[in-house]
Amino acid sequence: MLEKTFDPGPIEARWYAHWERTGAFRPARPEARPFTIVLPPPNVTGTLHIGHALNQTLQDILVRWKRMQGHDARWVVGTDHAGIATQMVVERTLAGQGLSREGLGREAFLARVWAWKAESGGAITRQMRRLGASCDWANERFTMDEAYARAVTRVFVQLHAEGLLYRDKRLVNWDPQFQSAISDLEVENREVNGHFWHLRYPLADGSGHLVVATTRPETMLGDTAVAVHPEDDRFRHLVGRRVAHPLTGRQLPVIADDWADPELGTGAVKITPAHDFNDWAVYERHREIGWINILNPDGTLNDSVPEPYRGLDRFEARRRVVADLEALGLLERVEEKRVQVPHGDRSGAVIEPFLTDQWFVDASRLAKAAREAVATGRTRFVPASWEKTYFQWLDSIQPWCVSRQLWWGHRIPAWYTPDGTVIVAESEAEAQAKAGPGVPLRQDEDVLDTWFSSALWPFATLGWPEATPDLARHYPGDVLVTAFDIIFFWVARMMMQGLHFTGDVPFRTVYCHGLVRDAAGAKMSKSKGNAIDPLVLVDRYGADAVRFTLAALESQGRDVKLDEKRVEGYRNFATKLWNAVRFAQAQGIGAGSEAPPAAAHPVNRWILGEAAAMVRAVTASLEAFRFDQAADALYHFTWSRFCDWYLELAKPLLADGSAAAAETRATAGFVLDQLLKALHPFMPFLTEELWHAQGQRHTDLILAPWPAFAVAPSDAADEITWLIELVSAIRSARTELNVPPAARLPLHAPPAIEARLARHLPALERLARVSALAFAPPAGPGIAQLVVAGETYALPLGEVIDLAAERARLARAAEAAEREAEGLAGRLANPGFLARAKPEAVEKARADHAARLAEAERLRAALARLG
Incomplete structure (x- = not known):
């Protein structure tokens, strides 16, 4: 039996270690269709910020989804050496020890950087694991690895040989502190x-x-x-x-x-x-x-x-x-x-702006193929509006300065003879052979811009320039998920280099997400004090709640406004599902069958249809990169349809000990399995735990097949939708009219639907506190009338509430709501308020006005019910 309280911390640590240990992140599926995503490599000096959390959550959702669909899903992972950032960190450490880069000399300084990288670098990849990122860690890459460095050198030498890379004196952005x-x-x-x-x-x-x-x-x-x-x-x-x-x-x-x-x-x-x-x-x-x-x-x-x-x-x-x-x-x-x-x-x-000798790439020539690839649809942007930004930059592209006056990075493979001749070669031995025996050579002191090496990421991580099986299988990649603000600096350059050196685009789709802002829409920064640490949220609410929040708020073409209350709400959502599975365990509901069970009762036929519709909606949304719509479909089905209605409607069936109980257990087990599968890419830790809590499994949920099932059409959907509307209407009337919670009321209904009402009387008794059914018009004062699906129902209230006092209360409350709405309408009609107030204040006033109008309408309707 599950613990009474959902505590995500131990669950997350246990399951992530299990997945990584068992190789679940890249199952051996040589016959399966590959699906490949490359992680935008974070700086080796970095720590996980909220933008990373959004970017990586979206990628992980796609990878887990495709893995469950049976693909050979590979999420290429690694870190960037981050030239300036890393050199700055190490120099700062040295300064604290009374040392300097110049005092140590180049070789000793680089040894210190590598030692720092081994000890402290890559903290961000450990933090990614906290978030649940199911990367191919067994093949983790680093942009300064020996094999990767060979690829960088090959690209430099080839571009130079083709006249696409040259040395020139031009203006560059110059940092006088870093020089x-x-x-x-x-x-x-x-x-x-x-x-x-x-x-x-x-x-x-x-x-x-x-x-x-x-x-x-x-x-x-x-x-x-x-x-x-x-x-x-x-x-x-x-x-x-x-x-x-x-x-x-x-x-x-x-x-x-x-x-x-x-x-x-x-x-x-x-x-x-x-x-x-x-x-x-x-x-x-x-x-x-x-x-x-x-x-x-x-x-x-x-x-x-x-x-x-x-x-x-x-x-x-x-x-x-x-x-x-x-x-x-x-x-x-x-x-x-x-x-x-x-x-x-x-x-x-x-x-x-500083005039100096630097190495440049003739980006305008490389840009032509990169532009054409998007214009002809070989690579598409989602949303498509970002194509315009991509084209505008490529159409006005300038020579790309690729040299940096640093020590940490890919050293430029160029050597100089005493007379100033420049020799570009893949090694010093090759340069010496070109210069001739005994000619002194001096290697260029500069290193390459980190964007130069990261532009090779989609193919260099797969073994290029060697013709490796990985390269043949996983290039081009399927999707690149990235923030829109690096379309210029990284996406376009990967397109240029990928097309030039492999003849194909590096990815078929570029999904551009927005930036994460605070709840008011302001840009986050430490100086403003509104920056949100995703790991603090993970500690507080669990990784699943953080992931689901980010997915639910990711709407194409918009920035994400992150409010911690949303994270708290989705933690409550996780708890709701946890408690639903605890209830299922208590009722003897275990793992479901592989195929939908036969169902006769309308409630069971209805939930099977709702589950199938949910799976279709989630699948279609993910195919369209509508993460928000997929999350909404999952949330609505889980909270409303399954937990709030199905389990409540199923309780009388589970209690009667008849064949309906067995059918309901089978149905509930099957539907719960499909829900856990569909929810897994969004909330992997919780769903894996609940999957195994339901009974003995042949496979972990991370490798379970994606749900895909159909149910025969039936009239159950209409019948249960009617029942839900009726129960909701009765509950609403009881609340609005201050009916005591313990009071049971007879329900007067049209004789034409007597059989349908009789089928669902146990549910009406439990959920709406109905004491009996009657099919004649009620007599006496205080009759509350309800209209559901075109039929009129009545609840006699004269014996359970003070009618006069209730009428007076409703009238006062309606008048108060109307006065507030009128005052807000006056404020919104005032040009001075609209001009001076902050946008969020105006938006709140509009929301409050709409809420007061709706409240007044509801109270007047309740008053009308009493006659």
Whole structure:
């Protein structure tokens, strides 16, 4: 017998260990159709956050479902080496010991990183197990594994040989703290209080000056031109003339370019190609203006600026430049302004556009096949609206900077000879052979962007470049489940690399889920104090409740608004099912048959039909990636149909000891089995425990077949639906009219349905407190009338309630609800309230208004029942 209280903790630990130990996560099914999902590899430094929990729950639901459908389901799992993040963690640890990366040297530092990875890395994969993730742990991958590293090197060398990867001097996002280029994904734009400095640039011939506005006056030391719009009549006469740089003395040309916006600032803009992405684009259209790099890698000013500014930190240089211009009378005015400033998401440092030599991939050429694959339907996005985002990015794609100035990562397989010749090869021995005997070689110090290696994840994890059986069987994958915000950075790059190196797309479907927000819809962050730790929720409510909540809230095209009360509610749902199985055990209801039992009683025929409909709904919803609809179908069937109605309607049948009791036990056992199967992908721990609690099983539920059965159509559905509506109507009337709970009332009904009522009298006695049936109109005062399925029923109330007092109570309550509704309607009609109130306050007022109207209508209907 199950314990009286449902305690998920011990159950989760026991079953997960059992599943992993018995190899349930990848059963040997060589003849089965494969189904493959690749896990977006979390950073090895990471810990499970609520976004991971949503992403992994959805993947696990799909994998468990397909496994039960008999597929050779493989969920490829592993972690990313996370170059900057991991290096930062280890450097911080070293700093606490009084050590530094530079002091240790590259080899010793990398040894420390590997030691850290062995001891502390991968915590997130242990946390994934807490959530129930049924990954193929026996084949776990890491992006720095030897075999994976060979794949990365092969891709680099081949792209270079094909002219798709090259070294160039271009602007990149530069983190002065890490002194490395970083990806766009690692740049966080923050809106801060700033200034618009309006600066005077004297015309070289002394005839006046141009005023330019800038948010970064220190970069003027690298100016090479001033631009105006070609159609701006204010400046047309100045195009081709020169201004004298106020601080360097250089003469700068005035050029015409569309980048200058006549409506922004003064209409004239300073052009600093080496320190602004838009200015670099201007330089590429006007090569004659040149460029000047004024920054060192650490963010200080270099020797390209006048001597007084050399070595200054960039922000100190800003203050000095502004002060010097003001002293020269060239600071026209300062305008306070909110500005967007890029910051490194890990270092917190202000990011600089920085001109440096880096390795780039010609992404525009690779993007063509990736775009075509989605346009022709080889890969589809769900929801389809994300295809537009994918196309927009690919259509405007820029060269991809793939080098990073770090030590931890895939070192770039390029060597330099003393004369600067670059040799790209898969090994130093191969590079030496190309250079010739005795030629000194120096390997490139940089490592590759982690997105470069993770772009190979769908095929490198399966053994590529070797033609392995895994690669042949599990590539392309079936589904990629990912947040929409990495379509650019990861999904598109996997498409590009997968198509280029395997000739096929990496996955057939990309399911994009939303972001998890707090209950009010605000983005979660530690600084706001609204971040939710999924493991805290797991400890508090159990993994199954957390999983079911996330699935139930995952509606296509919308973000998830997570309220802890929902998690608590689904923990109660789990408890409801637990108690239902305890009841079944007490009634001798055990494991069901494989096929639906023959059923004669309408209640049993009805629940078999409801169960079949539930399974069809869940299956269809999962096929359409409607996790919310699948969860709703499971919840509604479990709580309402099975627990609240079927088990209650079955109690009289189980108690009479007749053939109906045996039929009901067989039916209940079968239906409960189908429910546990359908619910398993969502709540794996609870369902596995209950599956075995029902009796001896030949297999674990995780490997049981997905339910698929049909029942013959019958009129039982109409009959039981009528019975449920009748019981509900009687209960509602009793509650509304303050009928004492213990009071039993006769039910007066039409003679035409006497036989049907007689069949269900035991249920009416138990569930509606009906004392007897009568088929003549009732006499006396206080007759409550009910209409169900077009028939009128009556309950005589004159002897059980004070009619006058009840009428007065209902009238007062209805009037109060109507007054509240009127007040709320006035507030909602007030434009001032709608303009000033927070959106959640307006939404609450609307909900309250609707609730008060419904309450008033219900109370007036109850009053009308009393005549």
